Amino acid sequence: MTSLFDHSPRRAGYRFPAEWEKHEATWLTWPHKEASWPGKIDAIYAPYCEFIKVVATGEKVRINVNDEATKAFAITKLTEAGADLDQIEFYFNPSNDAWCRDHGPAFLVNPASDQKKVIVDWDYNAWGNKYPPYELDDVIPTRIGDHFQLPVFNPGIVMEGGSVEFNGAGTILTSRACLLNENRNPHLNQEQIEEYLKECYGALQVLWVGDGIVGDDTDGHIDDITRFVNPNTVLTVVESNPLDDNYILLKENLEELKAMRLINGMPLNIIELPMPSPVIHEDTRLPASYANFYIANAAVIVPVFGDVNDAIALKIIREAFPERQVVGINSVDIIWGLGSFHCLSQQEPAI
Numbered sequence: 001m002t003s004l005f006d007h008s009p010r011r012a013g014y015r016f017p018a019e020w021e022k023h024e025a026t027w028l029t030w031p032h033k034e035a036s037w038p039g040k041i042d043a044i045y046a047p048y049c050e051f052i053k054v055v056a057t058g059e060k061v062r063i064n065v066n067d068e069a070t071k072a073f074a075i076t077k078l079t080e081a082g083a084d085l086d087q088i089e090f091y092f093n094p095s096n097d098a099w100c101r102d103h104g105p106a107f108l109v110n111p112a113s114d115q116k117k118v119i120v121d122w123d124y125n126a127w128g129n130k131y132p133p134y135e136l137d138d139v140i141p142t143r144i145g146d147h148f149q150l151p152v153f154n155p156g157i158v159m160e161g162g163s164v165e166f167n168g169a170g171t172i173l174t175s176r177a178c179l180l181n182e183n184r185n186p187h188l189n190q191e192q193i194e195e196y197l198k199e200c201y202g203a204l205q206v207l208w209v210g211d212g213i214v215g216d217d218t219d220g221h222i223d224d225i226t227r228f229v230n231p232n233t234v235l236t237v238v239e240s241n242p243l244d245d246n247y248i249l250l251k252e253n254l255e256e257l258k259a260m261r262l263i264n265g266m267p268l269n270i271i272e273l274p275m276p277s278p279v280i281h282e283d284t285r286l287p288a289s290y291a292n293f294y295i296a297n298a299a300v301i302v303p304v305f306g307d308v309n310d311a312i313a314l315k316i317i318r319e320a321f322p323e324r325q326v327v328g329i330n331s332v333d334i335i336w337g338l339g340s341f342h343c344l345s346q347q348e349p350a351i
Contacts, residue, residue, distance in 0.1 A: 008199035009153055014108035014118055015202030017349045018168025018228060019295040020321075024350040025060035025089075026296060027105065028052070029140070030074050031098035031344075032066060036131075036337045043333040049081035051294075051301055051341050054327050056087035058298025062348070064093040064100070064140060091147065096137045097126070099339055101223070102160035103134070104346035105141035108202055116351045119145040119152045120200050122159035127218045128183025155200050157193075158184045162221035162343055164197065169231040170204035170263050172197050177211040177220030207260050209253040213237070213275075214245045215338070216287040223342045224289040225253060229320040232262065233269040237291050245285075246275060273316055276307040281336050288331070292340040293317060296347075300324050303331030303340040 005011070031048065034041045052061050065071045071090045078085060095103070106120040121141035126134040145152035165173040178184070179193055188196070194206040212220025226236040236257055239246040260268055279288040290313035293302040300321050304310040310328060318326040331340045 005195070005199045009108050009118060009120060010199045010202040012118075013110040013113060013202075015110070015168075016106060016108050016166055018166050018231070019347055020229070021168060022350040023059045023297050023347045025062045025348040026055050026294075027062050027064070027100055027144075027346045027348060028344060029064040029093075029095045029098050029100040029104065029137075030066075030070055031337075032070060032095075033097045036097055037333070038336075040333050040336050044337070045077045046081065047329050047331065047334055048344070049077050049083060050329050051344075052078060052088070053081050053083040054299050054301055054329075055294070055296045055345075056084045058296055059087070061088045063088065063090050064095055065090050066094045067092065091144070093140050093143045094136045095140065096134050097131065098337070099137075099162075099343050100346045101162045101339075101343045102127075102218075103137035103140055104161065105144050105348075106161060106201070106346075107348045109349050109351045111351060115151060117150055117349070119150050121145070121152050121154050122200075123155075123157055124160065125158050125184070127160065128181060130217060153200065155196055157188065157196055159196070160218065160221070161346055162218060162223045162339075164201070165222045165226065165228055166201070166203070167228040167231045167262075171231075172201060172203045172206045173209070173222055173226060173228065173234070174206060175209050175212055175220040175222050175225065178218060178222075181219045183219070205263050209256050211249040211253070213250070213287050213289055215285040217338050221343075224287055224292055225250070226257065227291050227293070229271075232266060233271060233320070235271050235273045235291060235317065235320060237275050237289055238272045239275045244275075244278070250275070271316060271320060274309040274312055276305045276309050276313075279305055279332065279335060286335045287338055288335050289340075290317070292342045294341045294345050295321070295324070298325065300326045301341050302326060302328045303335065304328035305332055305335070306330065
């Protein structure tokens with residue numbers, strides 16, 4: 001009997017590129033679920049469209065919409081923001097929610113193949129069945145694959161794009177709190193999950209930190225904690241206030257990062273990034289983090305929160321990306337949905 005791994009993307013020579021590698025497009029799913037931003041959904045469209053405007057200066061933006069009415073509404077908001085509509089495409093892929101990083105397609109590439117690009121369509125269960133229904137979100141990658149006539153791999157296990165981070169040179173970084181949570185794949189242990197990750201993303205190594213930040217309903221996505229900025233370097237958030245609930249867990253994550261070795265045997269180059277002061281709305285601690293930035297072709301877009309640490313974080317990120325413009329966009333309203341710009345987007349690599 002053959003297994004999935006006998007014909008895996010890795011064995012066919014495919015890999016998931018690093019986010020800083022050139023994009024053909026950025027994929028988004030237009031926000032429409034009021035329950036994700038209770039009482040605030042109208043407030044998110046201005047910063048959301050500003051994000052799209054910046055991304056569109058360097059690449060196509062491809063947006064999943066439910067219907068013609070949603071498309072028309074999106075065009076109105078994007079026009080108000082001054083976005084370049086010539087760079088924006090709409091696709092009728094109905095959705096339950098807006099978090100395209102997690103339900104969108106994972107594009108892998110192999111320049112040496114006749115079929116240079118494929119999609120991996122992981123199962124999706126809205127972060128452990130927390131927010132049903134999610135059936136529409138779950139099939140979006142295959143719908144996109146069918147539209148563009150791209151082969152689609154279906155590993156058959158739950159995985160989310162925000163739970164994994166890539167250096168483009170064979171290493172994946174993730175968290176035990178998320179991927180080992182029994183609400184994802186209780187039938188798999190750490191070693192088995194590593195095998196899925198390596199075979200389906202075309203990687204050679206998986207490195208693990210412990211926990212995610214307080215308020216993160218995804219059970220600890222890595223894109224709120226630690227991000228690769230080049231093959232050897234990570235930005236990782238730290239909390240300076242020892243009384244803050246994030247202090248110990250982020251300190252422990254930092255110690256684990258210091259002990260890690262890459263495939264070439266070298267340690268990580270670690271750059272510390274501050275956390276903003278706690279962002280509270282309706283007595284809820286929100287997962288506000290500067291690590292949830294998105295690396296587009298023309299810019300790095302960073303969530304900011306009207307906090308004293310905004311300027312410090314932007315300076316650090318600018319130093320990490322000297323060849324790109326770094327743009328801060330206010331995320332105080334967007335973060336009420338428990339995610340920000342990286343959570344909302346998924347890159348499609350150029351090939």
